[in-house]
Amino acid sequence: AQTVTQSQPEMSVQEAETVTLSCTYDTSESNYYLFWYKQPPSRQMILVIRQEAYKQQNATENRFSVNFQKAAKSFSLKISDSQLGDTAMYFCARRSGNTPLVFGKGTRLSVIA
């Protein structure tokens, strides 16, 4: 099975500090896309960042960046200068072509004031 694994069910971080959420995946595809989604208490899925597998450069979106290690099939998310509004569930996901997203089980992040 082509799976996505998030090994940290829960994490916490002090406000203004940096936290890294881990994600590994399994795929036999050569071309695919990786995503991190945020799901706040409203339960709306919000795209945080995406990475094309064929790109070596790690994606960055303001305070959010990824460490994409293709050979190791690892795709971690780093949140810098954590804010209270970052408190949410975070899901790592993978997609190939037009197939549906495959999600990890999620990591619940709490930002503490």
Added chain:
Amino acid sequence: GAVVSQHPSRVICKSGTSVKIECRSLDFQATTMFWYRQFPKQSLMLMATSNEGSKATYEQGVEKDKFLINHASLTLSTLTVTSAHPEDSSFYICSASGGGNNEQFFGPGTRLTVL
């Protein structure tokens, strides 16, 4: 960015009744739509994939006669939960893709409670 709406946002129904949930892509043509189910504190579980004008493809373990999916146009897909029972109570999320950027855009979800 692309916007996906879902209606209703919340529904409470009696056991044995049917409930229809609509998913609309408001500013793009969704060639493919996906329906997910999410239980509390769990991840999204894919129920089915539908392409416009075609029959939906259901995931293993999802009853196609219970969860009827229609994708009759490029902007609308519906999920009908037939003869709903309390165990069908859950959060249902639709997602749509189109335009070739490999991104899925999510609706805000529908909370179904079956009494």
